[in-house]
Amino acid sequence: MPVRSRRANQGKAPVQGTASPDTGAHHAVREVAGGRWLVLGKDGRLSAYALGDEGVLRWTESRPGSSEWVGPELMPVAGLTSLVVAQGPDGFVHFVGRRAVHADGGPPVVDLVSATQFQTGRPVTQWRSLGNPHGEQAKAALLGVPTAAVDAAGMVHVFVRNESGGLLLRCEKADGKWEAWRDLKVRRVQDGTAVVTTTSGRVDVLAPAAGATLRLSRRESGGAYQQDQDIPFAHTPGSAVALETAQDRVTYYWADESTGGVVAYRPGTWAIPLGGYPSTGPVAAMRVMLDGYDCTVLAHSTPDGQVMLTACGTENEGGGVWWSPTGEYCTGGPALAHDAYGRVVLALIGRDGELRIARQNHEPGLALDPSVQV
DSSP states (O other): OOEEEHHHHHTOOOEEOBOOTTTTSOOEEEEEOEEOOEEEOTTSOEEEEEEETTEEEEEEESSTTOSBEEEEEEEEOTTEEEEEEEEOTTSOEEEEEEEEEOOTTSOOEEEEEEEEEOSTTSOOOOOEEEEOSOOSHHHHTTOOOOEEEEOTTSOEEEEEEOTTSOEEEEEBOTTSOBOOOEEOOOOSBOSOOEEEEOTTSOEEEEEEETTEEEEEEEOSTTOOOEEOOOBSSOBOTTOOEEEEEETTEEEEEEEBTTTOOEEEEOTTSOOEEOOSSOOOSOOEEEEEEETTEEEEEEEEEOTTOEEEEEEEETTOGGGOOOOEEEEEEOSSOOEEEEOTTSOEEEEEEOTTSOEEEEEBOSSSSEEEOOOEEO
8 A cells, every 4th residue: 555745755844824813822732632632523624632831722624624724722721731532423522631730839739620522613611620539639649641432322431540550430421420430440550541432332441551451341331341351561651542443343553662663453363563663652543445445544653753654454464564754743643534525634743832734635545745734
């Protein structure tokens, strides 16, 4: 499958796109958002999200498939230290963040907060606190980075590491209230849990741990999470992504803890090394039809920040994967989505905190035009 980027081939700088008048007032900082931070709305417009100094930043296509974007718009929330984005089957976009607020020079007061965007480009709901499972302030300050999934009924599931390395869960209820925190009875967990909801409604959880990778799943709506067989080797915390690659079957992609190389793994099979350069951030993955074939597109960033891209037949990684440099450089990891016309869209946050978008053109295989700064 040919994979190439015109910017990499031509050595061009990013093209300046069209954005709203307040562009430049806000820049992404520290890290990109967790989860799938480039999402396609019900109205066919893409939105991208990032963490800024004063809250969440949002960029939105002005029209479906357009090169013109609005943003960055600021959705204020003070003290946000991390952000995860999850989209439900109804198209609603859910935000969960870790907040640390310093008051009177004392230790930070840490809790988790959530909000929801019901329509593309529209204001989000009020940010609400999900609290902290630890009552003691010293332990509460050690709460980890949250991860979120949305089940088939549209309810949000929030996972977070506690101060002792256990994995905790809090679920939204149908009336909008939240259940109490639950201990999932797994230990040695590190930050960077990956989650996915399959088309059948099953929620799969992959958690990095010391020397191993832990798996849990909820097989039916309203059921309990059960621990599945551990994977006896470790991956780099925060690098994993889960993708449904067949009906109710999930493939995980991550960076190997010892080599940094990207690996594909389906439960019940052998891990498949995908070669190429080491990955230092989250791997991005999506399924798309390319030249009439069901393909998986993968992207990741190298130690110097360059974005690498590849495509292969879905669940055919063993047939060989060839990575191509895009000529794009990012902080954190890239994001992948398809636009209203089914074209692959690559999004990244540059070292300057600005959003850049590269879009598939009409050449055979997977070919991207030069990125546009928005």
